Amino acid sequence: MSASSPCISICEVENGRCIGCGRSETEIAEWRDYPEEKRLAIMDRLDEEAANGGWIDAGAFAQAASATGDAAPASTPAKVQSNRPGTTNA
Structure with a gap:
């Protein structure tokens, strides 16, 4: 069995957390050493964080969009999909 990972190959850290998967820098660095039970936790x-709106401030998406010229209203938080197979967030 392969090790579980929430990585979605968007590896950029802001405020100490990956904007792709949401893990902290420490969690990313130590991931390989964690037992599967800790990874799943x-x-x-x-x-749970994604279901509650995520950890990234909605304004961060507006700033990123304005930097690239994309339109993204700051008042609309981005929907965050679950990284776990077989689960979705409504």
Whole structure:
């Protein structure tokens, strides 16, 4: 069995957390050393954070969009999909 990971290959850290998967810099650095049980617990926490609107301030998406010229209203938080197979966030 392969190790579980929430990585979605958007690897950029802002405010100490990856904007792709939501893990902290420490969690990313130590991920390979964590037992599967701890990885799954972290992934459950990330799913819960995503279900509650995520950890990134909605304004961060507006700033990123304005830097690239894309239109993204600051008042509309981005929907965050679950990284766990077989789960979705409504």
